[in-house]
Amino acid sequence: MQGLMQDWPLLVHRIIDHAALNHGEREVVTRSVEGPIRRTTYANIHSRARSVAKGLTDLGIEFGDVVATMAWNTDRHLEAWYGIMGIGAVCHTVNPRLFPEQITYIMNHAEDKVMFVDTTFLSTLEGIKDKLPLLKYVIVLTDKANMPETTLDNALCYDEWVAKYDDDFAWASFDENTAAGLCYTSGTTGNPKGVLYSHRSNVLHSMCGAGSDVMGLRAMDAILPVVPMFHANAWAITFAAPASGSKIVMPGSQMDGQSIYELLNTEKVSTTAAVPTVWLGLLNYLEENDLKLPHLNKVVIGGSACPQVMIEKFEKNYGVEVVHAWGMTETSPIGTICSLKPGMEDWDADRKIKQKLKQGRVPFSVEMKITDDDGNDLPRDGVAFGHLKVRGPAIVKAYLKGEGGDVLDEDGWFDTGDVATIDELGYMQITDRSKDVIKSGGEWISSIEIENIAVGHPEVAEAAVIGIAHPKWDERPLLIIVPAEGKSPSKEDILKFLEGKIAKWWTPDDVTFVEELPHTATGKIQKLTLREQFGDYKLPTA
Numbered sequence: 091m092q093g094l095m096q097d098w099p100l101l102v103h104r105i106i107d108h109a110a111l112n113h114g115e116r117e118v119v120t121r122s123v124e125g126p127i128r129r130t131t132y133a134n135i136h137s138r139a140r141s142v143a144k145g146l147t148d149l150g151i152e153f154g155d156v157v158a159t160m161a162w163n164t165d166r167h168l169e170a171w172y173g174i175m176g177i178g179a180v181c182h183t184v185n186p187r188l189f190p191e192q193i194t195y196i197m198n199h200a201e202d203k204v205m206f207v208d209t210t211f212l213s214t215l216e217g218i219k220d221k222l223p224l225l226k227y228v229i230v231l232t233d234k235a236n237m238p239e240t241t242l243d244n245a246l247c248y249d250e251w252v253a254k255y256d257d258d259f260a261w262a263s264f265d266e267n268t269a270a271g272l273c274y275t276s277g278t279t280g281n282p283k284g285v286l287y288s289h290r291s292n293v294l295h296s297m298c299g300a301g302s303d304v305m306g307l308r309a310m311d312a313i314l315p316v317v318p319m320f321h322a323n324a325w326a327i328t329f330a331a332p333a334s335g336s337k338i339v340m341p342g343s344q345m346d347g348q349s350i351y352e353l354l355n356t357e358k359v360s361t362t363a364a365v366p367t368v369w370l371g372l373l374n375y376l377e378e379n380d381l382k383l384p385h386l387n388k389v390v391i392g393g394s395a396c397p398q399v400m401i402e403k404f405e406k407n408y409g410v411e412v413v414h415a416w417g418m419t420e421t422s423p424i425g426t427i428c429s430l431k432p433g434m435e436d437w438d439a440d441r442k443i444k445q446k447l448k449q450g451r452v453p454f455s456v457e458m459k460i461t462d463d464d465g466n467d468l469p470r471d472g473v474a475f476g477h478l479k480v481r482g483p484a485i486v487k488a489y490l491k492g493e494g495g496d497v498l499d500e501d502g503w504f505d506t507g508d509v510a511t512i513d514e515l516g517y518m519q520i521t522d523r524s525k526d527v528i529k530s531g532g533e534w535i536s537s538i539e540i541e542n543i544a545v546g547h548p549e550v551a552e553a554a555v556i557g558i559a560h561p562k563w564d565e566r567p568l569l570i571i572v573p574a575e576g577k578s579p580s581k582e583d584i585l586k587f588l589e590g591k592i593a594k595w596w597t598p599d600d601v602t603f604v605e606e607l608p609h610t611a612t613g614k615i616q617k618l619t620l621r622e623q624f625g626d627y628k629l630p631t632a
């Protein structure tokens with residue numbers, strides 16, 4: 091028997107309709123790329139998004155076409171975002187930190203017809219324009235006064251262009267499984283692969299992301315997504331915030347400690363989200379200037395493992411709750427979140443912090459398990475570690491144009507490429523990416539755990555651990571350290587600091603010091619490059 095409820099397709103433009111009608115006065119505040127703070131509302135975003143939709147239709151964009159953005163988190167980007175998706179076109183958020191060759195590749199692969207671009211990235215686009223035969227128009231996200239000279243043909247000034255169209259536009263209605271967004275993985279090996287989100291997956295994922303034990307968004311909240319919209323939907327915030335009626339504060343191009351602090355403070359931000367490097371910058375700025383965070387309640391940290399010192403500083407020194415999260419482009423991206431369970435509130439502070447080092451448990455709509463190399467399920471005992479696999483309505487089932495072939499096993503599980511443990515209470519902890527684990531004497535050593543402890547040393551800015559070939563043990567860990575500014579810790583200092591915090595046989599066989607580490611476009615340490623760089627390294631124990 092069929093249920094007798096209404097057929098109401100889950101389309102993302104219904105979110106901005108809802109926000110405009112029910113939270114129309116709620117502010118969207120942007121540190122503009124031009125400099126000044128700009129203030130608008132959900133009602134205005136909604137109106138301008140419909141003008142964008144009308145304008146795109148006028149430029150010949152149709153249902154199913156791909157429209158790209160290469161832009162910071164701003165109000166204009168949000169208008170374009172909803173305007174594109176609202177006509178059934180696909181919003182392809184291009185990561186500007188990719189190499190120009192990769193940008194060329196993904197724009198051609200995606201068949202982008204129009205691109206909205208911030209002035210910051212105009213020169214990148216000018217440099218590759220001759221290799222983009224399908225790109226018809228470029229819309230520069232600025233006003234007339236700030237419109238730069240450009241060598242691009244068919245470049246339009248966003249504010250002028252959008253002003254030509256009124257908002258008398260009816261969103262398209264279509265099947266909820268229609269593609270809405272496209273985001274390429276950063277492709278640490280091989281070409282980037284396209285993850286194609288649907289309207290349905292985005293709506294379901296934003297409801298999941300707003301949930302109390304996830305980001306816990308309410309109309310009373312003001313949220314600052316430092317995490318970019320080109321990085322897996324800004325972790326669902328650009329959907330979840332308008333759906334919840336939360337004020338949204340957009341950082342534009344400025345993500346240094348001072349700029350973020352200013353927005354947190356003046357806009358009374360209650361919740362914010364970003365990768366650990368951003369928080370490192372903020373914490374340094376707060377310490378140097380003896381500042382506090384009186385309005386901030388919650389900071390969501392993910393994208394790479396959150397070091398213990400970071401949790402301690404936020405929670406103990408600033409009274410801000412840290413919510414550690416894990417996910418990937420392929421999981422929309424929220425996969426797990428480390429909110430506590432009943433009973434844990436009585437734990438002492440140190441035990442709670444230890445628990446928060448884990449990447450957390452799944453919200454409803456994500457299933458997860460770990461398996462051994464042969465695909466056998468491993469126990470949830472917090473000890474066994476294996477391949478982390480996930481399943482759910484907002485998890486990839488194939489990459490765009492079938493790149494990479496079948497990515498699900500016969501039971502529909504997606505192998506994340508991460509290696510993890512899951513404890514009895516369902517909390518997952520990443521030990522490594524499968525290609526980064528160090529195999530020593532048939533056992534695995536977690537590089538992440540050692541790195542995490544090493545960055546807790548006051549004279550260490552950044553740390554990476556890689557496996558170096560060893561005649562007896564196959565591989566042994568090498569710890570590579572970037573010293574904190576003006577500091578020069580010794581190998582002995584560092585090893586002493588690790589003592590007692592990790593198993594003895596995990597102790598790195600050597601420690602070496604470098605000025606900087608290579609990073610991917612999403613800010614992660616590029617282990618592959620490091621392994622190449624240290625390919626001939628001779629360990630003192632070899």
Ligand code: ADP
Nearest residue numbers: 275276277392393394395415416417418419520
């Ligand atoms: P890409 O895979 O293209 O580098 P993603 O942003 O999709 O970019 O990266 C996802 C990966 O980032 C995960 O598979 C995992 O290895 C890592 N990651 C994300 N969050 C965490 C976290 N909290 N702790 C450790 N690793 C994380």
